[in-house]
Each structure stands twice: as C-alpha cells, then as structure tokens.
Amino acid sequence: MHPNVFEEFNAICRSHEVKGDVLEVGATLDDMTLLNLPALRSVRRKIGINKQITGRGPDFEVLLGDANALDRFCEGEFDAVLCNAVLEHDPFFWKTVAEMRRVTRIGGLLVIGAPGFCVLPFEKRPARVLRNLCRLALGAGGDAIAHSTLTLRVHNYPDDYYRFSPSAFRDVFFEGMADVCIKTVLTPPRLIGCGLRAK
Numbered sequence: 180m181h182p183n184v185f186e187e188f189n190a191i192c193r194s195h196e197v198k199g200d201v202l203e204v205g206a207t208l209d210d211m212t213l214l215n216l217p218a219l220r221s222v223r224r225k226i227g228i229n230k231q232i233t234g235r236g237p238d239f240e241v242l243l244g245d246a247n248a249l250d251r252f253c254e255g256e257f258d259a260v261l262c263n264a265v266l267e268h269d270p271f272f273w274k275t276v277a278e279m280r281r282v283t284r285i286g287g288l289l290v291i292g293a294p295g296f297c298v299l300p301f302e303k304r305p306a307r308v309l310r311n312l313c314r315l316a317l318g319a320g321g322d323a324i325a326h327s328t329l330t331l332r333v334h335n336y337p338d339d340y341y342r343f344s345p346s347a348f349r350d351v352f353f354e355g356m357a358d359v360c361i362k363t364v365l366t367p368p369r370l371i372g373c374g375l376r377a378k
Contacts, residue, residue, distance in 0.1 A: 183365055188263065200226070201224070202257045203260075260287070264292060267342065358373075
C-alpha cells in the first residue's frame with residue numbers, strides 16, 4: 180500500500196474518532212495493513228478477514244474467509260469497516276460491499292479504497308493544442324489517447340477485474356449512506372470514499 184493511501188485512511192479514522200470494534204476486509208499481517216493505523220491504537224477490538232492468509236498481528240487477528248459472505252459477524256457488529264485494494268480483485272464486489280455495509284453499525288464508518296479513473300491533462304481546455312498534436316502525430320492512435328482516462332495498471336494478484344469511478348463510489352458503494360466523502364489520491368488515481376451507515 181502506498182504511504183499516501185495509508186495516511187488518507189488514517190486521517191479519515193482520526194477525524195471520525197473511531198473507537199470500539201474495527202474490521203478490515205483484505206487485512207494482511209504486514210506493517211501496512213489498515214489495522215496498524217495510528218488512529219486505531221485505542222480501539223477495543225481489531226479483526227481482519229482475508230481469503231488467503233490467517234494469523235495474529237501485534238494487537239489484531241486475521242481470520243480466513245470470503246468477504247462475499249461475512250456470516251460469522253452479526254449485523255451492526257463493527258463501529259468501523261475498512262477495505263483497500265480488494266474490490267478490484269473481487270469478481271462479485273457488490274456482495275462484499277453489501278456485507279461490509281451490513282456489519283457496520285448504524286452511525287458507523289465505512290471506508291473503501293480502490294483504483295479509479297482520472298481526467299488526463301489534455302482533456303482540459305488549455306491543453307487542446309496537445310490533444311490536436313497527438314491526433315496529428317499518431318492518427319487514430321492519437322484520437323484514442325485523447326479520449327482515454329488514466330488508471331492503475333492491471334495487477335493480476337490474484338486476479339484483477341475492475342476500476343471504479345467516483346460515481347460508482349457515490350451511487351453504488353455508499354448509496355443511502357450519510358456524510359459521504361470521496362477523495363482522489365495519487366496518479367494514477369486511487370479513490371478513497373467514506374460514509375456513515377444511515378439505517
């Protein structure tokens with residue numbers, strides 16, 4: 180995980196003063212797992228779930244399981260649910276999103292990070308000259324570049340299926356949630372969204 184992404188998650192958790200129980204979907208046992216965020220030092224309980232690894236961290240446990248079915252957890256069990264760089268690898272990401280929302284308590288925090296889309300510099304008005312130069316120099320290839328968006332490269336570990344737009348975050352991941360905020364971090368962009376479960 181890039182340090183800027185880690186810090187953005189930390190800032191969100193700090194600003195929401197996360198306490199109580201926290202779940203990380205896609206948790207790992209390394210230093211950059213979200214369960215190691217400084218803002219989570221004083222929470223009551225930290226649990227992670229991962230399809231491939233299990234084990235204990237310094238003050239958390241990672242359980243083996245599929246986030247498409249978090250049946251081992253009760254509805255509203257967690258004060259905060261965190262997930263980064265998982266949904267693009269999940270062929271049924273909508274099931275995982277539904278489960279993360281289900282296990283977040285009413286008023287609890289959900290934070291999701293995933294690769295997204297970015298407007299290329301020459302899509303903005305002042306750079307029309309550059310777009311036209313691409314078209315002239317590269318023909319049809321230049322036209323394709325002029326109509327492209329920047330996104331994170333495909334990384335097939337374990338598989339790589341999706342990239343998401345801010346609209347997907349707003350209208351799918353956080354639909355019906357309160358105080359939704361979506362930020363773009365890095366280039367190519369990683370989107371990080373957060374919201375509070377309303378009902």
